[in-house]
Each structure stands twice: as structure tokens, then as C-alpha cells.
Amino acid sequence: MSTFAAVMTGKGTGAIATVQIFGDTARDILEEIFKPAGSRRLKFKTGNILLGTITDGDETIDQVTIGCEAANTFAINCHGNPLIVEMIMQLLGRRGATLLSSQELLAKILSAQQSLNTIAIEAKLTQLNARTLQGTKIIANQINGGLAKKASDWLDNVNTTPLEQIAAEAEQILRDSRPAKLIIAGCTIALAGPPNSGKSTLLNYLAGRQKAIVTDIEGTTRDWVSARCQIGPLSLTLIDTAGLDEKLAATSGSSVEKTAQERAGRIMAEAELILLVLDNSRPADQLDRMLLEKIAGRLVPSTSSRQALSQAEGKVLMVLNKSDLPARFDPGKLPEDFSNTVQISAKFGTGIKTLKEKVLQITDSADFDPKTAVAFTTRQESLLQQLTNAKSKQQAASIITELLIAPLRV
Ligand SMILES: Nc1nc2c(ncn2[C@@H]2O[C@H](COP(=O)(O)OP(=O)(O)OP(=O)(O)O)[C@@H](O)[C@H]2O)c(=O)[nH]1
Ligand SMILES: [Mg+2]
Structure with a gap:
């Protein structure tokens, strides 16, 4: 016998908060700690809403309503002071309920519904955190x-379908899952480049407000600054970084400078896409060239820089800024296989439309059809990966069955 409880509403103070309790002994626990108001005693019957108080021995904790959602599922609606919520949770814990996060509790409740397959349960859980409407649509369509x-079709026809065909379809789903994941969970873009190239100006333009400080002094941005913006179906977190200049770090003797450079490197390595902002109004120099190679090297550290550059290309968009000034930059001096380039003026907004189109193109998220079959959890991804290597029909059938009906580990 087990019972679980979780706070379902957001953290912090609100007018009300909801604590959900679910399990075999949920009703017994509530009968011990809930005192109904008035003389008319309503029962803990599905559909009823009870008004009363939650008490701990002689002490009254809060006046609440309890929604009886099912024989083993109840919602306690209490006042939203986090201290009251915490006291109710602790009381439930002392009475034998296991305290969980809202996500974990929802997973338990959904898993108990026999009619749902595992993908449907994962969809309902993942949908809670989707960053865009398009993301929620993609997930809803997988149910x-x-x-x-796709999985039930595979299972129905596993004996008549060649293994290679199943493997190829699984690979296609994995490929389509990459843009889908960015649309669902959001995408981080690092703005990198030499000092004074206009990174902060670009961040401000895309964010639609003056978030980062802009000056003509080299090395203005030290600590990173982030801002949110939406491009098509993508919810983006833009991160402005310190201008990359190893000389600055080495000669200034300042640990601030050194740390700023290290941080910029880390942010770039973790970003899904890098906008390498270069100044179009001055000649390309050694620093620009070095930056390109370095950025590529950071992304694919084990390969030679030239090879790394082309591999990294998908992740880097070269932005030639200050196109309102006479062009003195010669891209010919840069490695030729760096073809993702766009010219803009961050100060006046010229070329931003093209920049946005390129971002969608590079992330494969332009015109993404939300009905496309995709994996949206690591569990699904790893099973699809296994399916691409299945050695027999029996093995394939067992992987597909697991994809559809394995119990969720929560
Ligand atoms: N003419 C022109 N000037 C620009 C443009 N974008 C930025 N600037 C100017 O270039 C200077 C540097 O801009 P920032 O946005 O601070 O450059 P940054 O790359 O963030 O610089 P650091 O933080 O020092 O690395 C400022 O004087 C900006 O007004 C542009 O498109 N055209
Ligand atoms: Mg800056």
C-alpha cells in the first residue's frame, strides 16, 4: 500500500495552492487530518467538494476545500502561503505519504491509467514544460x-516488414527529433566574436530592449547577459558573451578578463548555435581567423581544425555586422568552407530578416510539420537507436513493445 503527495502549483506565494494526494491510503489519511465545516457531513465520494480544516492534533493548519477527483485521488486547495503549504506537506509525510515533485506524482497517476500507452504518458508529462505552442502541438500529435x-504499425507488421526498412524509418525519426527537440525545449544561441563587433547591439535588437550595455570601448561586456526572443517556432535564449581576445586576457593581467574569456568559451561549447559576429567595417585580421578556427576546435576538439571547421559549420553562423558602414572586411581571407554567412546592421536592423531565416534553416525548424513522428524523451531516443541495430525480428519486436508499453521509471 502506498500513497503519494505533491504540491501541484508553482513555487512562491499565491492566493491558493493545490496539494494533490494519490494512493491506496489517501482517503484514510485525509479522514484523520480533515475536519469538515458545519454539521452536514459530505463524504469523500468522487465528484464531491468538501469544505473544512486541516488539523494536526489540536492545531488547525488551514481552512481548505478538498476536491474528490477519484476514489484514490484528492486535491487539497489551501491558502497559498508557502509556510502553510509546507506544513500540510510535512503532515502528509508524517502520516505515511511519500512526498514527490508535481511531475513525479503526475507520472504515478498517469501510469495507473491502464488505457494510456507509455508514449502518451510521456507526452502528457513533457507537454507541461514545452516552451512554444508549436512544441505542445508536436508532442500532442505523438499520442x-x-x-x-509508427510504433504500433511496426508491431502489427513486424513479420512482413524487412528489418532494414524499420531501421531506416527509426533513423529518420531520430533525425527529425533534433529540430523537434529545439522547438519543444527551446534553443540556446551564443553571440560570440572579437571585442566591439556589435554582439551586445545585436542582442538588444533581437530582444527588442536595451538589455546589454553598448559602448565603443573594447571589452564592454564581461559577464554574460541573456535575453529571450522568439524566431518562428523557436523560443530562443540569446547569450551575449565577452569579446574573444586572448591577448586582452593575457596582457591585462586581470583575473576578471581571464574568467570572462573562459566563460565565453564554455557558453559557446554548450550552445546549440553560435552567431559569430564580425565587424564588416574593418579588414579581416589574424584575430578573426583565429576565432573561427578556435570556435570550430572547441566544438569538435578531437579533430584537426580544418576538418573541425566544416563539421562545426552547421552550428556556426557568421554574422558580418555594421553593413551600414563602408565594407572593408574581406571574407576571402577566412577559411573558404565557412559558407553560412549573413550581412547585417545591428544598429539599424538591416538584414535581420535574413538572419532569422538562416537561424531557422540551420536548425531545420523552418516549416517543421508538427505531425512528423519524433522522439521527445531520452528513453524513446535510446530505444530507437537500439532499433536501428536490431539483429532479428524478435529483438525488434521486443524493443518496439518496450517503446509502447514499458512502465515509466519515476
Ligand atoms: N555603425 C554601426 N555601429 C555599430 C553597429 N553595431 C554596433 N555598433 C557600434 O559598435 C560599438 C560596439 O558595440 P557593442 O554592441 O558594444 O559591441 P560588443 O561586440 O558587444 O563589444 P564588447 O562587449 O566590447 O565585446 C558601439 O559603439 C556600437 O554602437 C552597426 O551595425 N553599425
Ligand atoms: Mg558587448
Whole structure:
């Protein structure tokens, strides 16, 4: 016998908060700690809403309503002071409920519903955190169509379909999952480049407000600054970094400078896409060249820089800024296989439309059809990966079955 409880509303103070309790002994626990108001005693019957107080021995904790959602599921609606919420949670814990996060509790409740397959449960859980409407649509489409349909079709026809065909389809789903994941979970873009190239100006323009400080002094940005913006179906976190200049770090003797450079490097390595902002109004120099090679080297550290450059190309968009000034930059001096380039003026907004189109193109998220079958959890991804290597029909069938009906580990 087990019972679980979680706070379902957001952290912090609100007018009300909801604590959900679910399990075999949920009702017994509530009967011990809940005192109904008035003389008319309503029962803990599905559909009823009870008014009363939660008490701990002689002490009254709060006046609440309890929604009886099912024989083993109740929602306690209490006042939203976090201290009251915490006291109710602790009381439930002392009465034998296991305290969980809202996500974990939801997973338990959904897993108990026999009618849902595992992909549907994962969809309902992942949908809570989707960053865009398009993301929620992609996930919703996987429940009856998309991945769930593909998996049940595979299972129905596993004996008559060649293994190679199943493997190829699984690979296609994995490929389509990359843009889908960016649309669902959001995408981080690092703005990198030499000092004074206009990174902060670009961040401010894309964010639509003056978030980062802009001056003509080299090395203005030290600590990173982030801002949110939306491009098509993508919810982006833009991160402005310190101008990359190893000489500055080495000669200034300042640990601030050194740390700023290290941080910029880390942010770039973790970003899904780098906008390498270069100044179009001055000749390309050694620093620009070095930066390109370095950025590529950071992304694919084990390969030679030239090879790394082309591999990294998908992740780097070269932005030639200050196009309102006479052009003195010669891209010919840069490694030739660096073809993702766009010219803009961050100060006046010229070329930003093209920049946005390129971002969508590089992330494959332009015109992404939300009905496409995709994997949206690491569990699904790893099973699809296994499916691409299945050695027999029996093995394939067992992987697909697991994809559809394995119990969720929560
Ligand atoms: N003419 C022109 N000037 C620009 C443009 N973008 C930025 N600037 C100017 O270039 C200077 C540097 O801009 P910032 O945005 O601070 O450059 P940054 O790359 O963030 O510089 P650091 O933080 O020092 O690395 C400022 O004087 C900006 O007004 C542009 O498109 N055209
Ligand atoms: Mg700056």
C-alpha cells in the first residue's frame, strides 16, 4: 500500500495552492487530518467538494476545500502561503505519504491509467514544460499519430516488414527529433566574436530592449547577459558573451578578463548555435581567423581544425555586422568552407530578416510539420537507436513493445 503527495502549483506565494494526494491510503489519511465545516457531513465520494480544516492534533493548519477527483485521488486547495503549504506537506509525510515533485506524482497517476500507452504518458508529462505552442502541438500529435502510431504499425507488421526498412524509418525519426527537440525545449544561441563587433547591439535588437550595455570601448561586456526572443517556432535564449581576445586576457593581467574569456568559451561549447559576429567595417585580421578556427576546435576538439571547421559549420553562423558602414572586411581571407554567412546592421536592423531565416534553416525548424513522428524523451531516443541495430525480428519486436508499453521509471 502506498500513497503519494505533491504540491501541484508553482513555487512562491499565491492566493491558493493545490496539494494533490494519490494512493491506496489517501482517503484514510485525509479522514484523520480533515475536519469538515458545519454539521452536514459530505463524504469523500468522487465528484464531491468538501469544505473544512486541516488539523494536526489540536492545531488547525488551514481552512481548505478538498476536491474528490477519484476514489484514490484528492486535491487539497489551501491558502497559498508557502509556510502553510509546507506544513500540510510535512503532515502528509508524517502520516505515511511519500512526498514527490508535481511531475513525479503526475507520472504515478498517469501510469495507473491502464488505457494510456507509455508514449502518451510521456507526452502528457513533457507537454507541461514545452516552451512554444508549436512544441505542445508536436508532442500532442505523438499520442495517437506520430511516434505511437509508427510504433504500433511496426508491431502489427513486424513479420512482413524487412528489418532494414524499420531501421531506416527509426533513423529518420531520430533525425527529425533534433529540430523537434529545439522547438519543444527551446534553443540556446551564443553571440560570440572579437571585442566591439556589435554582439551586445545585436542582442538588444533581437530582444527588442536595451538589455546589454553598448559602448565603443573594447571589452564592454564581461559577464554574460541573456535575453529571450522568439524566431518562428523557436523560443530562443540569446547569450551575449565577452569579446574573444586572448591577448586582452593575457596582457591585462586581470583575473576578471581571464574568467570572462573562459566563460565565453564554455557558453559557446554548450550552445546549440553560435552567431559569430564580425565587424564588416574593418579588414579581416589574424584575430578573426583565429576565432573561427578556435570556435570550430572547441566544438569538435578531437579533430584537426580544418576538418573541425566544416563539421562545426552547421552550428556556426557568421554574422558580418555594421553593413551600414563602408565594407572593408574581406571574407576571402577566412577559411573558404565557412559558407553560412549573413550581412547585417545591428544598429539599424538591416538584414535581420535574413538572419532569422538562416537561424531557422540551420536548425531545420523552418516549416517543421508538427505531425512528423519524433522522439521527445531520452528513453524513446535510446530505444530507437537500439532499433536501428536490431539483429532479428524478435529483438525488434521486443524493443518496439518496450517503446509502447514499458512502465515509466519515476
Ligand atoms: N555603425 C554601426 N555601429 C555599430 C553597429 N553595431 C554596433 N555598433 C557600434 O559598435 C560599438 C560596439 O558595440 P557593442 O554592441 O558594444 O559591441 P560588443 O561586440 O558587444 O563589444 P564588447 O562587449 O566590447 O565585446 C558601439 O559603439 C556600437 O554602437 C552597426 O551595425 N553599425
Ligand atoms: Mg558587448
